[in-house]
Amino acid sequence: MYELPYDSTDHHRRACRSEGLADILRPRDNPEVFMRTMSVVAVMAALLVAGALAQSESDYQGWMKSNPVNLGSLNKNIAAKDGAAATADAQKLEATFKQVEDFWKKRGGAEDAVNFATKAQTAAAAIAKDISAGNFDQAAADVKSLQSNCGGCHMAHREGSQGSFKIK
Numbered sequence: 001m002y003e004l005p006y007d008s009t010d011h012h013r014r015a016c017r018s019e020g021l022a023d024i025l026r027p028r029d030n031p032e033v034f035m036r037t038m039s040v041v042a043v044m045a046a047l048l049v050a051g052a053l054a055q056s057e058s059d060y061q062g063w064m065k066s067n068p069v070n071l072g073s074l075n076k077n078i079a080a081k082d083g084a085a086a087t088a089d090a091q092k093l094e095a096t097f098k099q100v101e102d103f104w105k106k107r108g109g110a111e112d113a114v115n116f117a118t119k120a121q122t123a124a125a126a127i128a129k130d131i132s133a134g135n136f137d138q139a140a141a142d143v144k145s146l147q148s149n150c151g152g153c154h155m156a157h158r159e160g161s162q163g164s165f166k167i168k
Protein backbone atom coordinates (compact mmCIF):
# COMPACT_ATOMS: atom_id res chain seq x y z
CA MET A 1 0.00 0.00 0.00
CA TYR A 2 1.26 3.47 -0.86
CA GLU A 3 2.17 5.41 2.28
CA LEU A 4 2.08 9.17 2.41
CA PRO A 5 5.53 10.49 3.39
CA TYR A 6 3.85 12.43 6.14
CA ASP A 7 0.46 12.83 7.65
CA SER A 8 -1.16 15.54 5.49
CA THR A 9 -3.37 16.72 8.33
CA ASP A 10 -0.36 17.24 10.48
CA HIS A 11 1.41 19.09 7.69
CA HIS A 12 -1.58 21.41 7.34
CA ARG A 13 -1.61 22.06 11.02
CA ARG A 14 2.06 22.87 10.99
CA ALA A 15 1.60 25.25 8.05
CA CYS A 16 -1.09 27.12 9.94
CA ARG A 17 1.05 27.26 12.98
CA SER A 18 4.00 28.82 11.18
CA GLU A 19 2.72 32.35 11.80
CA GLY A 20 2.32 31.61 15.44
CA LEU A 21 3.30 33.25 18.64
CA ALA A 22 7.02 33.06 17.87
CA ASP A 23 6.55 35.22 14.76
CA ILE A 24 4.54 37.77 16.66
CA LEU A 25 7.14 37.89 19.41
CA ARG A 26 9.89 38.19 16.80
CA PRO A 27 7.92 40.02 14.11
CA ARG A 28 10.98 41.47 12.38
CA ASP A 29 11.87 37.98 11.14
CA ASN A 30 8.72 38.07 9.05
CA PRO A 31 7.96 41.46 7.44
CA GLU A 32 4.39 40.50 6.61
CA VAL A 33 3.58 39.56 10.19
CA PHE A 34 5.44 42.63 11.39
CA MET A 35 3.22 44.88 9.23
CA ARG A 36 0.13 43.09 10.40
CA THR A 37 1.18 43.42 14.04
CA MET A 38 1.85 47.13 13.53
CA SER A 39 -1.55 47.73 11.95
CA VAL A 40 -3.23 45.93 14.85
CA VAL A 41 -1.32 48.22 17.21
CA ALA A 42 -2.40 51.29 15.19
CA VAL A 43 -6.06 50.24 15.24
CA MET A 44 -5.91 49.63 18.97
CA ALA A 45 -4.34 53.05 19.55
CA ALA A 46 -7.04 54.71 17.43
CA LEU A 47 -9.76 52.90 19.39
CA LEU A 48 -8.22 54.04 22.67
CA VAL A 49 -8.23 57.68 21.52
CA ALA A 50 -11.83 57.43 20.30
CA GLY A 51 -12.78 55.77 23.57
CA ALA A 52 -11.16 58.53 25.62
CA LEU A 53 -13.05 61.21 23.66
CA ALA A 54 -16.36 59.40 24.05
CA GLN A 55 -15.59 59.04 27.74
CA SER A 56 -15.00 62.76 28.28
CA GLU A 57 -18.15 63.67 26.30
CA SER A 58 -20.23 61.39 28.46
CA ASP A 59 -18.56 62.89 31.55
CA TYR A 60 -19.48 66.29 30.13
CA GLN A 61 -23.11 65.31 29.84
CA GLY A 62 -23.03 64.11 33.45
CA TRP A 63 -21.70 67.49 34.60
CA MET A 64 -24.41 69.33 32.66
CA LYS A 65 -27.14 67.11 34.02
CA SER A 66 -25.94 67.84 37.56
CA ASN A 67 -26.30 71.63 37.04
CA PRO A 68 -30.10 72.04 37.23
CA VAL A 69 -30.15 69.68 40.23
CA ASN A 70 -27.50 71.68 42.12
CA LEU A 71 -29.05 75.01 41.10
CA GLY A 72 -32.50 73.92 42.25
CA SER A 73 -31.11 72.79 45.56
CA LEU A 74 -29.06 76.02 45.92
CA ASN A 75 -32.14 78.22 45.32
CA LYS A 76 -34.16 76.20 47.81
CA ASN A 77 -31.44 76.36 50.48
CA ILE A 78 -30.87 80.09 49.97
CA ALA A 79 -34.62 80.68 50.37
CA ALA A 80 -34.55 78.59 53.56
CA LYS A 81 -31.38 80.42 54.71
CA ASP A 82 -29.69 77.05 55.22
CA GLY A 83 -26.12 78.27 54.98
CA ALA A 84 -24.32 74.92 55.24
CA ALA A 85 -26.43 73.21 52.58
CA ALA A 86 -26.37 76.24 50.27
CA THR A 87 -22.58 76.45 50.56
CA ALA A 88 -22.26 72.78 49.64
CA ASP A 89 -24.41 73.37 46.53
CA ALA A 90 -22.35 76.40 45.47
CA GLN A 91 -19.15 74.41 45.92
CA LYS A 92 -20.49 71.58 43.76
CA LEU A 93 -21.33 74.07 41.01
CA GLU A 94 -17.90 75.64 41.25
CA ALA A 95 -16.20 72.22 41.01
CA THR A 96 -18.35 71.25 38.02
CA PHE A 97 -17.45 74.40 36.12
CA LYS A 98 -13.77 73.83 36.87
CA GLN A 99 -14.11 70.51 35.01
CA VAL A 100 -16.10 72.21 32.24
CA GLU A 101 -13.38 74.84 31.92
CA ASP A 102 -10.64 72.18 31.70
CA PHE A 103 -12.67 70.30 29.09
CA TRP A 104 -12.89 73.35 26.82
CA LYS A 105 -9.25 74.27 27.37
CA LYS A 106 -8.20 70.78 26.30
CA ARG A 107 -10.56 70.79 23.35
CA GLY A 108 -9.24 74.13 22.17
CA GLY A 109 -10.60 76.70 19.71
CA ALA A 110 -13.42 78.02 21.92
CA GLU A 111 -12.12 80.82 24.17
CA ASP A 112 -15.72 81.99 24.73
CA ALA A 113 -16.70 78.63 26.24
CA VAL A 114 -13.66 78.70 28.53
CA ASN A 115 -14.75 82.20 29.59
CA PHE A 116 -18.33 81.21 30.34
CA ALA A 117 -17.03 78.36 32.49
CA THR A 118 -14.57 80.65 34.31
CA LYS A 119 -17.26 83.26 35.00
CA ALA A 120 -19.62 80.55 36.27
CA GLN A 121 -16.92 79.47 38.75
CA THR A 122 -16.33 83.05 39.87
CA ALA A 123 -20.06 83.50 40.43
CA ALA A 124 -20.31 80.22 42.37
CA ALA A 125 -17.41 81.29 44.58
CA ALA A 126 -19.10 84.67 45.16
CA ILE A 127 -22.30 82.89 46.20
CA ALA A 128 -20.40 80.83 48.78
CA LYS A 129 -18.82 84.03 50.12
CA ASP A 130 -22.20 85.84 50.31
CA ILE A 131 -23.61 82.93 52.27
CA SER A 132 -20.72 82.82 54.73
CA ALA A 133 -21.32 86.56 55.30
CA GLY A 134 -24.98 85.75 55.93
CA ASN A 135 -26.00 87.83 52.90
CA PHE A 136 -28.68 85.63 51.34
CA ASP A 137 -30.14 88.43 49.17
CA GLN A 138 -26.77 88.98 47.54
CA ALA A 139 -26.41 85.21 47.16
CA ALA A 140 -29.75 85.09 45.31
CA ALA A 141 -28.60 87.92 43.03
CA ASP A 142 -25.32 86.13 42.32
CA VAL A 143 -27.21 82.96 41.41
CA LYS A 144 -28.80 85.00 38.58
CA SER A 145 -25.37 86.08 37.45
CA LEU A 146 -24.17 82.46 37.54
CA GLN A 147 -27.15 81.45 35.44
CA SER A 148 -26.49 84.06 32.78
CA ASN A 149 -23.50 81.93 31.72
CA CYS A 150 -25.64 78.86 31.08
CA GLY A 151 -27.64 80.40 28.26
CA GLY A 152 -24.68 82.23 26.74
CA CYS A 153 -22.68 79.04 26.36
CA HIS A 154 -25.68 76.99 25.22
CA MET A 155 -26.45 79.49 22.44
CA ALA A 156 -22.88 79.25 21.16
CA HIS A 157 -21.92 75.64 21.85
CA ARG A 158 -24.97 73.47 22.31
CA GLU A 159 -26.95 71.96 19.47
CA GLY A 160 -29.78 69.50 19.17
CA SER A 161 -32.79 69.38 21.42
CA GLN A 162 -33.93 67.99 24.74
CA GLY A 163 -32.84 64.37 24.96
CA SER A 164 -30.24 64.67 22.21
CA PHE A 165 -28.12 67.70 23.07
CA LYS A 166 -24.65 67.75 21.56
CA ILE A 167 -21.48 69.81 21.85
CA LYS A 168 -20.76 72.07 18.89
Ligand code: HEC
Residues within 6 Å of the ligand: 060, 061, 062, 064, 065, 067, 068, 071, 100, 104, 113, 114, 116, 117, 120, 146, 147, 149, 150, 151, 153, 154, 157, 158, 159, 163, 164, 165, 166, 167, 168
Ligand atom coordinates in the same frame (compact mmCIF):
# COMPACT_ATOMS: atom_id res chain seq x y z
C1 HEC B 1 -19.04 76.43 28.81
C2 HEC B 1 -20.30 76.14 28.20
C3 HEC B 1 -21.49 75.78 29.04
C4 HEC B 1 -21.90 76.37 30.22
C5 HEC B 1 -21.28 77.53 30.97
C6 HEC B 1 -23.09 75.64 30.61
N1 HEC B 1 -23.39 74.67 29.72
FE1 HEC B 1 -24.90 73.34 29.82
N2 HEC B 1 -24.33 72.49 28.10
C7 HEC B 1 -23.27 72.88 27.33
C8 HEC B 1 -23.17 72.04 26.16
C9 HEC B 1 -22.11 72.14 25.07
C10 HEC B 1 -24.23 71.13 26.23
C11 HEC B 1 -24.56 70.03 25.23
C12 HEC B 1 -23.83 68.74 25.49
C13 HEC B 1 -24.46 67.90 26.54
O1 HEC B 1 -25.69 67.79 26.61
O2 HEC B 1 -23.72 67.33 27.33
C14 HEC B 1 -24.94 71.42 27.47
C15 HEC B 1 -26.04 70.73 27.93
C16 HEC B 1 -26.74 71.04 29.06
C17 HEC B 1 -27.90 70.30 29.53
C18 HEC B 1 -28.50 69.09 28.85
C19 HEC B 1 -27.83 67.83 29.32
C20 HEC B 1 -28.30 66.65 28.52
O3 HEC B 1 -27.59 66.27 27.58
O4 HEC B 1 -29.38 66.15 28.85
C21 HEC B 1 -28.32 70.90 30.69
C22 HEC B 1 -29.50 70.48 31.56
C23 HEC B 1 -27.43 72.01 30.94
N3 HEC B 1 -26.48 72.07 29.95
C24 HEC B 1 -27.54 72.86 32.02
C25 HEC B 1 -26.68 73.91 32.28
C26 HEC B 1 -26.85 74.88 33.35
C27 HEC B 1 -28.02 74.87 34.33
C28 HEC B 1 -25.80 75.72 33.28
C29 HEC B 1 -25.48 76.91 34.16
C30 HEC B 1 -25.57 76.76 35.59
C31 HEC B 1 -24.98 75.31 32.14
N4 HEC B 1 -25.54 74.21 31.57
C32 HEC B 1 -23.82 75.95 31.76
C33 HEC B 1 -22.39 73.90 27.61
C34 HEC B 1 -22.45 74.72 28.72
